[in-house]
Amino acid sequence: MSFADLRISVLMGGPSSEHMISLKSGQGVLKALLSLGYHAQALIIPQKLSVSGASAFAADQLIGQKADVAFNVLHGPFGEDGGIQQVCEDMGMPYTGSDVLASRRSMDKWLARKYLDDAGLNLPFGYLVDPNRLDEAMLEGLDYPVVVKPTNQGSSLGVSLVRSEHDLVGAIEAAGALSPRVIIEAFIVGHEVTAGVLGDKVLPVVGIVPHETFFDFTAKYTQGHTDYEIPAPIDAIAAERVQAAALKAHQALGCRHLSRTDFILTPDNQPVVLEVNTVPGFTPTSLLPMAASCIGLSYENVCDRLVKMAYSDRLKKDKSEQKWQEEKNLKV
Numbered sequence: 001m002s003f004a005d006l007r008i009s010v011l012m013g014g015p016s017s018e019h020m021i022s023l024k025s026g027q028g029v030l031k032a033l034l035s036l037g038y039h040a041q042a043l044i045i046p047q048k049l050s051v052s053g054a055s056a057f058a059a060d061q062l063i064g065q066k067a068d069v070a071f072n073v074l075h076g077p078f079g080e081d082g083g084i085q086q087v088c089e090d091m092g093m094p095y096t097g098s099d100v101l102a103s104r105r106s107m108d109k110w111l112a113r114k115y116l117d118d119a120g121l122n123l124p125f126g127y128l129v130d131p132n133r134l135d136e137a138m139l140e141g142l143d144y145p146v147v148v149k150p151t152n153q154g155s156s157l158g159v160s161l162v163r164s165e166h167d168l169v170g171a172i173e174a175a176g177a178l179s180p181r182v183i184i185e186a187f188i189v190g191h192e193v194t195a196g197v198l199g200d201k202v203l204p205v206v207g208i209v210p211h212e213t214f215f216d217f218t219a220k221y222t223q224g225h226t227d228y229e230i231p232a233p234i235d236a237i238a239a240e241r242v243q244a245a246a247l248k249a250h251q252a253l254g255c256r257h258l259s260r261t262d263f264i265l266t267p268d269n270q271p272v273v274l275e276v277n278t279v280p281g282f283t284p285t286s287l288l289p290m291a292a293s294c295i296g297l298s299y300e301n302v303c304d305r306l307v308k309m310a311y312s313d314r315l316k317k318d319k320s321e322q323k324w325q326e327e328k329n330l331k332v
Contacts, residue, residue, distance in 0.1 A: 016076030094314035131176025150179030195246035207232030
């Protein structure tokens with residue numbers, strides 16, 4: 001089968017708080033794939049479904065749509081934590097983005113920290129708390145401001161910049177409403193930047209300049225609240241450090257096809273990892289597609305490459321499994 005004959009289901013929506021953002025990403029991808037001549041169609045997963053319900057719904061729809069490739073733009077839980085990835089694996093369905101294990105590692109921000117730390121990357125000092133069993137002794141003596149965030153959400157949902165002890169418990173409770181575990185991290189002063197990986201290539205560094213002090217959900221998704229510098233106005237050595245760290249983070253977590261890592265670049269030009277996104281935003285104005293445009297890759301080019309990477313990976317896996325079966329038969 002040639003790439004032009006592929007039937008592609010664009011997975012969007014999903015049972016997470018990022019449902020509407022995912023729909024925007026999905027519509028952008030769908031439009032791009034149709035313009036390229038692919039047989040593409042939307043697969044919208046309702047927000048009201050449970051995770052098990054979403055799994056069954058996705059599997060049924062992929063079969064019904066006779067999909068050859070699943071293009072995953074489901075943000076947040078189920079889309080980024082290995083849920084939809086496991087559905088595709090069980091079906092033998094090629095899909096874009098990281099596999100089950102890498103998705104689980106990356107979505108669990110506390111687990112991801114271990115892999116990133118083992119790889120020698122710089123991280124903010126942080127520790128884990130149970131929002132239902134707060135240890136007051138642990139919360140004493142913090143050096144404010146601190147950042148409080150859930151362990152398993154994206155798009156800065158539930159993330160707070162806490163400037164004083166008075167606001168700490170409220171921030172933990174807000175994060176705890178979205179996650180059974182909460183991370184408290186040191187607030188790092190510096191320039192917020194991000195760098196994407198596409199295939200085995202690191203994209204140019206993008207600078208993020210929120211109009212407020214903190215790049216929260218509102219700053220990310222409200223027009224006019226944040227300026228983006230593409231490429232970031234940093235010196236060549238700093239850019240190389242950020243790009244090297246983005247690639248190392250991608251590899252440390254076992255990501256494939258694409259990722260985007262967010263950093264704080266400190267005043268002495270040291271990149272500190274904030275988090276790794278395995279299904280970054282994919283509207284035509286999202287950061288990874290915009291960074292790709294700096295090296296001559298259009299939004300459509302990026303979508304095309306992801307489809308081809310997903311399908312080619314499956315063909316390689318199938319050939320490897322076939323060869324192994326042939327070798328087993330010879331031994332028998």
